Amino acid sequence: MRPSMLIFIFAFSIALLGTRICPVLAKAPDTAKILFGASREGNRELYLMNSDGSEQINITNHPADDIYGAWSPTGEQILFASDRDEWYDLYLMDADGKNVRRVFGKSAHRECPTWSPEGKQIAYERQDLGERFIYIATSDGKNEERVAIGGSPAWSPNGTEIAYVVQAGQDRWEIHILNVRTRKQKVFFPPKAMSTWIGSIPAWSPKGDKLAFSWQNQLPLKAFESKETLYTVNRDGTDLTQIVGEVGPKVTSPVWSPREDALLYAQQDGRAKWSLQIFKAVLGNGPTEQLTAIGSWNVPADWFDPAYALPVSPQPQSLPTTWGEVKKR
Amino acid sequence: MKNNLRGKIREFLASEDGKVSVKAPLTLGVVTGGIFLAQAIIGPTSATACPCQHDWQCPNPPHICSVGTCIGG
Incomplete structure (x- = not known):
């Protein structure tokens, strides 16, 4: 074999190896970071900030709209939706916003992504001919499978369930829960059929024992839209608790702190209906802190803390110990 | 014939x-x-055909999603 051919094979192997190990080299944040969407220069971008609201930086910097995102379980990657290719579809980027790449080879309207706790699969909302469906796929964009009618999915920390929102009728929005293994679906909230509005993606608590969501049930729903506020409920359906009072402007988009001691949410700041700022409420009647003050639209998406993440993805053979149980320790 | x-x-x-x-x-x-x-x-267009559930499913601010409908502008 000629030396030039040997050099070519060597260089090709190195390049191939590089593409394989590149995701491993992506670095997770060293400190806790909040991922949020904001409209500050005319379009929606994804930003990072510290848990106290400091050091807010734009990590997408793209003229298209970049919206809801989710940290990978190890914190090395962020899965997000962007309309940079005509309609919203899913993209992956490193935690610092670099190395943006499409998840799926074939474009479709996909958004609201959520990771399985071991990071090997993703669930998301996909719109097909004007209808919303929940899909599951592997995180490399393969094996896409439709599993339910509905949108806004959230994968439970123990990996067994997906909570999602279904429009069950005119002005009837419900949270359903899908068993990932059996594909059986059940209505979770509200416990009985009623006119009601669920205005957020359901948010599982890190231990998986509670769900937070924004809810409005005063009729007519549109007339009382400002009454939408934040609730938590146990996974067994008990202990429905209002977290933020209905007196103030509309509240939506809850995100749990990794320690499960606080909730982020977006609330209209009184300047206009579309003007939302991010707040942090410490649970148990703790203090509330405003984290953003600029821009017309700020909505929390996810909160990553390296102290509550596993350093590497767990191996499938060791999965009897689930991510959620590890997080409890 | x-x-x-x-x-x-x-x-x-x-x-x-x-x-x-x-x-x-x-x-x-x-x-x-x-x-x-x-x-x-x-395929689909960026303007969603189904009722919105989130603000980002409506055109940029001042549009927002209110109980399944995009309002504002």
């Missing part, structure tokens, strides 16, 4: 009655079908 029938059909299609009752609806059907087919091939 067969040629005779074909001739009569051609004659009918060329007539004013044939144009109104067969040719025009057929053309309309083919055009409409073509539009639907093109829509299916092109």
Whole structure:
């Protein structure tokens, strides 16, 4: 074999190896970071900030709209939706916003992504001919499978369930829960059929024992839209608790702190209906802190803390110990 | 007999009655079908057809999603 051919094979192997190990080299944040969407220069971008609201930086910097995102379980990657290719579809980027790449080879309207706790699969909302469906796929964009009618999915920390929102009728929005293994679906909230509005993606608590969501049930729903506020409920359906009072402007988009001691949410700041700022409420009647003050639209998406993440993805053979149980320790 | 029938059909299609009752609806059907087919091939548009659930499913601020409907602007 000629030396030039040997050099070519060597260089090709190195390049191939590089593409394989590149995701491993992506670095997770060293400190806790909040991922949020904001409209500050005319379009929606994804930003990072510290848990106290400091050091807010734009990590997408793209003229298209970049919206809801989710940290990978190890914190090395962020899965997000962007309309940079005509309609919203899913993209992956490193935690610092670099190395943006499409998840799926074939474009479709996909958004609201959520990771399985071991990071090997993703669930998301996909719109097909004007209808919303929940899909599951592997995180490399393969094996896409439709599993339910509905949108806004959230994968439970123990990996067994997906909570999602279904429009069950005119002005009837419900949270359903899908068993990932059996594909059986059940209505979770509200416990009985009623006119009601669920205005957020359901948010599982890190231990998986509670769900937070924004809810409005005063009729007519549109007339009382400002009454939408934040609730938590146990996974067994008990202990429905209002977290933020209905007196103030509309509240939506809850995100749990990794320690499960606080909730982020977006609330209209009184300047206009579309003007939302991010707040942090410490649970148990703790203090509330405003984290953003600029821009017309700020909505929390996810909160990553390296102290509550596993350093590497767990191996499938060791999965009897689930991510959620590890997080409890 | 067969040629005779074909001739009569051609004659009918060329007539004013044939144009109104067969040719025009057929053309309309083919055009409409073509539009639907093109829509299916092109795929979804960024403007969502189903009720919104989140603000980002509406055009940029000042539009927001209110109980399944985009408002503002």
